[in-house]
Amino acid sequence: MNVELVNTGTELLLGDTINTNAAWIGQRLAALGVQVSRQTIVPDGVVIRVAIAEAAQRADVVLVSGGLGPTNDDLTRESTAELLSLDMELNAGVMQHLSEYFAKRGKPVSEATQRQAMVPRGAEVLHNHFGTAPGLYFPPELSAALGWNAHIFLLPGPPRELKPMVESEVETRLRNWLPDGASRRVLYLKVTGVGESDIVEAVEKRLEAIAGLDLGYCIRNGDVDVRLAGPQAAVDEAADVVRAALGDCIVSEDRRIIEEVIVQLLQERGEWLATAESCTGGTIANRITDVSGASRVFGHGWVTYANEAKHQHLGVPTELIETHGAVSEEVARAMAEGALRNSGADHALAVTGVAGPTGGTPEKPVGTVWIALATKGAETWAQKKFSPGSRDRFKLLTSQAALDMLRRRMLGIALR
Known part of the structure; x- marks a missing residue:
């Protein structure tokens, strides 16, 4: 099955908005065994008509996102109707949805918004339960006169509206059309x-x-x-x-990222995590708290960027820092053990390193980091990593390695 995506929106071409819809749709269809063969991005306006025509000549299925709203540059609906020579007519069901939607918000349905209730004759309305603009499905017979055999879907642009519609309307049909699905x-x-x-x-x-x-x-x-x-x-x-x-x-094996796995493991074990971060500036804590339910397993996080903060908040001895340096196994262990002690948690992760681009030495070049994990009733683990590159890349890889250290400990897997 040949599937093409057509994404509309000037903001996508300007870089003001990242096209996350295309990536998400690609992943969803891949899970069905369908690979997107081409993606096209066009600005708002009448050019969408050309893009849909080109895609429909090649593809079995064309998914179009965006351009269904109430403004004068939202022309996807009208352009498709003109392309297929279909008259527009007011849809009572969509109009009722708009009336109820705005009544709940104490507002009338504006004249501009009523445009969204105009539906090309023969198209099937795909109800939007999270917004105002309905999706539309055009079966192949509506484009047969042009020599095409494409299923055309018009979908809203906002991800919170598009994703439920793809799951409930598009994927259901695709499964039926795939003989070996x-x-x-x-x-x-x-x-x-x-x-x-x-x-x-x-x-x-x-x-x-x-x-x-x-x-x-x-x-x-x-x-x-x-x-x-x-x-x-x-x-x-x-x-x-x-x-x-x-x-x-x-x-x-279910596409969960490591912080989701960590939070679930902690919940299953009834355990708590604390963090003490220097070079990552709170990245580990941020990743954990991005996961729903983290409040049941994460109570304390310190960003001790300065040496004084390591001593004051975590109890790292000043002489330890003076003797070994802030970026050292000894200081990383002391940070983790201090966080464990002060938080009362079951596990405490600590990181200290040189994020760069300055601050490195021949002995401790930019990208050097020590990661430590202290756990109640267990020996503290510590590991040296080297991740040179940009600061954001360094923070990502360091936080990833730290979370993996915790995953391994909870699952009884040796460090590597």
Whole structure:
């Protein structure tokens, strides 16, 4: 099945808005065994008509996002109607939805908003439960006169409106149109602590030998997603290969990121986490608190950037810093143990390093970091890492390594 995306919005081309819709749709369709063949971005206005026409000539399914609102540059609905020579008519169901939507907010339905109730004849309304602009579905027979055989979907641009509509309306239809959809599986194995080239070296030859398997890799936020797609038996065989080679490094098989895994593990164990961060400036705490339910497992976080703060808030001896330096195994251990003691938590992570681009020395170059984990009733772990590069990249990789250290401890896996 050939699927194309057409994304509308001048703000996407200017870079004012990042096109997260395209990435999300690509992931959702991949899980169905469908790969998006092309993405097109066009500005607001009549050019959308050209983009839809070009896509519909090539594709079996065209997904168009944006341009369904009430303003004068929201022309996706009208442009599609003109393209397919369809008259517009007021839809009573959509009008009722608009009336109820604005009545709850104590507002009348404006004349501009009423445009959203105009529906091309023959198109099916896709109800929008999270906004005002309905989606529209045009079956292939509406474009048959032009020699096309495309299913065309017009979807709202805001992600909070688009995502539920794709899940409830688009994916349901795609499953029905895929003859082998029920037998196809897509599995994402999220691997951390191992580079893409090392993963390729460890498993690729064996995976490529599995008949019917579609293999892919995606690097994101310190992880590598190993994507396995194909018939159920092929995916199962491939997953066993990856687990055997990289099992300790697999964070999840359901696309959960490491902080989500950590929060769930802490909840299951009834344990609490504290953090003491220097070079990462609170990145670890931020990642943990981005997860719903973190308040039940995370109570304390210190950002002790200055040496005085390490001493005052965590009890790190001044002479320890003077003797070994702030970026050292000894100070990292003292930070973790101080955070554990002062918080009463079950685990405490600490990081201290040189984020750069300045501040490095021959002995401790930019990118050097010490990570420590103190746990009640257990020996404190400490590990040196080296992640040179930009400050934000350094913070990401350091926080990832720290969270993985905690994951390994809770699962009884040795450090690597």
